[in-house]
Amino acid sequence: MVLKPDVITLGAPEVHAARRFYATALSATIADDGDSVNLDMHGTGQLELSTTERLAADAGTRPATSGFRGYMLTYTVNQPTEVKTLMDAAVHSGAEVLKPAKKALFGSFSGVFRAPDGAIWKLAAATNKDTGPAAETPLPTETTVILGVSAPKASKAFYEALGMTVDRDYGNKYIDFHPANTAARLCLMERGVLARDAGTTKDGDGFQSMVFTHTAESREEVDALLTAAAAAGGRITVTAAETTGGGYSGHFTDPDGFQWKVTH
Template identity: 55%
Template sequence: MAFSLDVVNFGVPEPASAREFYAATLSPTVEDHDRYVDLDLNGAGHLALYDVEALAAEVGAGSEPVAAGFRGYVMTFIVNQPTEVRSAVDTAVRGGAELLKPAKKALFGAFSGVYRTPDGAVWKVAAATSKDKGPATGPAVPTETSALLGVADMKAAKAFYEALGMRTDRDYKHYADFHPGPGACRLGLMPRRTLAKDVGVEDGDAGGFPAVVLHHRAASREEVDATLKAATAHGGRAAGGARESADGYAAHFTDPDGFPWKVTAA
């Protein structure tokens, strides 16, 4: 059983405004649906924008307030050179984002900047080099996206995702990630406090619904059932059993650190 992060679903208070913001900052292919907006990052992952109250209700968190402050995760995207990092950060700030760290040279020759979107998600944009290869030819386009989860126990979190079928790529003391599926987002793990420090935010326990649901698209109903069984056997918590939904046959659970997931089979 393979497992991948196929879509990152964001709960936003104003979907129309969020649609405009993400279209400007990530250069996606945008497709509007009745319940959500699909953002195809052209081979570098998928995002979806939902009304935050509807998304919370879907995963059984409808009675929880939306988390204030740091929500425990950071989205990242990679671009080719520093001028694209600056362009992406500047575009985000013009669109209403809060600048958390200005675009500048980082450790080991990389270049990065961090902002918080108007709907509260923290994003880090980075290039692997601190030297431009040439002038920017257009809007920054992600070459890879990742969801970094702040966890309490790296060993336990890594074991949980391996039990779901993920294959570890890099594994260090304060960072681990998994091989992404084709066109999917990369999933990474960091100690929560380390992750908060990296992006320049306070590590207070925000509590409440994190306004994000991670989504795996399964190949069959049997895979949905097997994934839910593996999740609950390795420290996750099911939000009810698998059932029919607007997305097909679906199951919802949280990982050991409380991050919500849904697994669907069309």
């Protein structure tokens, strides 16, 4: 039993407008099944787009949201010119720049934008100097999602109780977990610190317009993860039950209110 973010679903006011944005700005590979839009981040994570109302209803909460949503997605590429290329494409497609692309801490290079759907993205390279020709279509080496939490060490304990293994642990500054194959990496930072890194304030409440999905191997694993989440300090928001089409799923939130769907 190891919890993992197999899919990250983002809520959007206009799904097909968000589809166009991500296809253009991040060159995401698109699969549209009519009800939702799947975004393959080139093997570094699986995203999905859904209407905010539908996503909230499925998670057993209300769709209202305001201010900082408490998370930031990071799209890591090889070198600075690729960060600039992606930032220009995002802005051209309607993104709002929160931090211009420039040299950052520890020899890195990054910029931050807010997508038209409201999600905040950081574009980053580990070096601030190009080491060779830049890719015409930059592809990610890793996709991460950073959660702004009240107490990173407590959140670490919660996710460890659900089977995740810590990779890097810098106490209350930054903690992340080993990613599963083809899944995004999950990271933790204190909410105020993350908001400053994103170029915004920490104020905000309501639905985060994001839900993680873990695909379980059995119905028993669905039940076990929900039980473990509740015991570790999470909250069951939708009790596990049969779904349309013969599936089985339930929802929980972590101690900071981030939504998870566990399904088989």
